[in-house]
Amino acid sequence: xxxxxxxxxxxxxxxxxxxxxxxxxxxxxxxxxxxxxxxxxxxxxxxxxxxxxxxxxxxxxxxxxxxxxxxxxxxxxxxxxxxxxxxxxxxxxxxxxxxxxxxxxxxxxxxxxxxxxxxxxxxxxxxxxxxxxxxxxxxxxxxxxxxxxxxxxxxxxxxxxxxxxxxxxxxxxxxxxxxxxxxxxxxxxxxxxxxxxxxxxxxxxxxxxxxxxxxxxxxxxxxxxxxxxxxxxxxxxxxxxxxxxxxxxxx
Numbered sequence: 255x256x257x258x259x260x261x262x263x264x265x266x267x268x269x270x271x272x273x274x275x276x277x278x279x280x281x282x283x284x285x286x287x288x289x290x291x292x293x294x295x296x297x298x299x300x301x302x303x304x305x306x307x308x309x310x311x312x313x314x315x316x317x318x319x320x321x322x323x324x325x326x327x328x329x330x331x332x333x334x335x336x337x338x339x340x341x342x343x344x345x346x347x348x349x350x351x352x353x354x355x356x357x358x359x360x361x362x363x364x365x366x367x368x369x370x371x372x373x374x375x376x377x378x379x380x381x382x383x384x385x386x387x388x389x390x391x392x393x394x395x396x397x398x399x400x401x402x403x404x405x406x407x408x409x410x411x412x413x414x415x416x417x418x419x420x421x422x423x424x425x426x427x428x429x430x431x432x433x434x435x436x437x438x439x440x441x442x443x444x445x446x447x448x449x450x451x452x453x454x455x456x457x458x459x460x461x462x463x464x465x466x467x468x469x470x471x472x473x474x475x476x477x478x479x480x481x482x483x484x485x486x487x488x489x490x491x492x493x494x495x496x497x498x499x500x501x502x503x504x505x
Contacts, residue, residue, distance in 0.1 A: 259337050268485040273495050280311070284334030288486035291319050291327045300327060303489045307496045316341035322362055325475030326483040344479030345429065348445045351472035352457040354464055355439045360399040361454035362470040371466040373439045381441065384463045385431045388456060393423040397454050426451045440471060
């Protein structure tokens, strides 16, 4: 079957949809769940939390979020796991806060700051000019602390062992970058992009282009294709709904 499902083949559980209807369709066509990933959870933590709620079904996610990021994560359940690639190809939207004037080894807040530079001179026009360089198809070097394999080993594992890692640049596409707020040293952006973009790498490269250095201070994925994070359930909300349904069914 094609990895691009017709609308009738999608069985998406959202904040406003019926859990009973979703569960009824689950054995026949599988289903998708929109989850708002909490801070400090890995994408696999979400799967591990939800798997006991749906023990009869395979569950896979359609694109990871780092532990320090929050926001929309789409899970595919049962027969819908064959549609993972379809969701992976959809455009993404993020709200990102970049801290200028400092860098870190991981390009986010996981590692301590390494350098500091003055940022008082930064204004909106200067930032807008720099951001335009990153809109369109660009070459991006992924963060060294990433799960990309090099020589059969995860890059971040090699770096943590003290090995020198140099990853090749990859072509990615950024559709738009909008400035939401500037409060130096923090810059709040909305980024719309295609598959494979590392927002950590984008923050690093914007900081470099500004001449101040920079790293990703905060990240939230707000949309994947037409699906918005406002439509998503938290893991706890899903657990409560499934628990109530199981309680009603057993009575």
